[in-house]
Amino acid sequence: MSFEHARRGPIRRAYTLIEVLVVITVLGIAAATVVPAMSGSGVLRVQAGVRTIVADITSAQSDALAFQTGRAVVFYPSQNLYKVVEVRGNTIDPVADLISQTKLGTSEFGFANINSATLAGEDTRTLIFDEMGSPVTTPGGSEPAGNGTIKIEGSGQIFTLTVEGYTGRVSVKRADAPPPGSGPSGG
Numbered sequence: 001m002s003f004e005h006a007r008r009g010p011i012r013r014a015y016t017l018i019e020v021l022v023v024i025t026v027l028g029i030a031a032a033t034v035v036p037a038m039s040g041s042g043v044l045r046v047q048a049g050v051r052t053i054v055a056d057i058t059s060a061q062s063d064a065l066a067f068q069t070g071r072a073v074v075f076y077p078s079q080n081l082y083k084v085v086e087v088r089g090n091t092i093d094p095v096a097d098l099i100s101q102t103k104l105g106t107s108e109f110g111f112a113n114i115n116s117a118t119l120a121g122e123d124t125r126t127l128i129f130d131e132m133g134s135p136v137t138t139p140g141g142s143e144p145a146g147n148g149t150i151k152i153e154g155s156g157q158i159f160t161l162t163v164e165g166y167t168g169r170v171s172v173k174r175a176d177a178p179p180p181g182s183g184p185s186g187g
Helices: 005-008 015-041 039-065
Strands: 071-077 083-088 098-103 114-119 126-129 150-153 157-163 170-176
Touching: 039 071, 039 083, 039 098, 039 126, 039 150, 039 157, 039 170, 071 114, 083 114
Parallel strands: none
Antiparallel strands: 071 083, 071 126, 083 098, 114 150, 150 157, 157 170
């Protein structure tokens, strides 16, 4: 090692005040654009819950046709969940014949609520598909079901899912939820 190099030591460089201010400004601008985008994630999560319900209904209908056995989707609005079950004969047993279960009232789905399930049949919370994938009124029955609806609410949105009788086609209509206190009782 030479005497000259040892005497100088390593060269150190510091940031100037201007450089620090530029970095802080850029980070501030980035944060200002990211925060509003993050606040919309609840809306997207509720929409993911709605898409999950549509996919599960469509899957139950397809499975009924593919496996030539009935399928049912049973909604439990007070618990914010629904179950897809196999229909065996003339009965629906959501415990013994459970295929899948989905709970909406969680952070994964933006704490969406199943407000109601009004489906055609003897149990208005149950959508039943026969072995041909057609909606019917009773398990093991052949009487075609009429239209039914499922209402989902969360993050200022209300979605109405309509399940058409005869075909089982699912359509979704969105409406914004009224602001708190603006209902019929006023505020």
